[in-house]
Amino acid sequence: EPEVTQTPSHQVTQMGQEVILRCVPISNHLYFYWYRQILGQKVEFLVSFYNNEISEKSEIFDDQFSVERPDGSNFTLKIRSTKLEDSAMYFCASSLRQIQMNTEAFFGQGTRLTVV
């Protein structure tokens, strides 16, 4: 069964450093997303991406964040200067079409980011 894969599974970084979280969405999917989940809390939307541009972003997704689809298969989330409060599980997701009945978003297993 096709799946969304994320690397690394765990990333530890020092405050102020840049991190890049990587995702390989399902190959024929056209819509891509990043969500995050702070330990014990809700899953929160960060950004959606379609046709090589951001289609929607949340208040969390400030100038420190950026996304890119550099090569047609990878989808990356970059945090330019990490803060302690960026520590969370980051989930990548993809969908074939816009979110609607019979078009589910498939989530990866997540990357746990720990900022120290």
Added chain:
Amino acid sequence: GENVGLHLPTLSVQEGDNSIINCAYSNSASDYFIWYKQESGKGPQFIIDIRSNMDKRQGQRVTVLLNKTVKHLSLQIAATQPGDSAVYFCAENTGYGGATNKLIFGTGTLLAVQP
């Protein structure tokens, strides 16, 4: 200050019993709802969805009920099994068919199945 996580509501059931997990959503404009299951260390996994023009939808061992009047969603799991133990989230979308692809997740309920 220290980031203290939310205390998850917990539902504890015996194996073989039926489970009912509830969710209250906040946005009356939401028109598409999804239940996700999240096992420890994994990403959310789709279970079942429902549109706002429906009040009930059934899948394999699962049923979702939607009450738009009181903005309430429930997930019923028949004959609960140990493998059903997980955190269950409801998610809502306000732009069915295209206005937005953003999913807004609820707090989550921990389902603990006792053998």
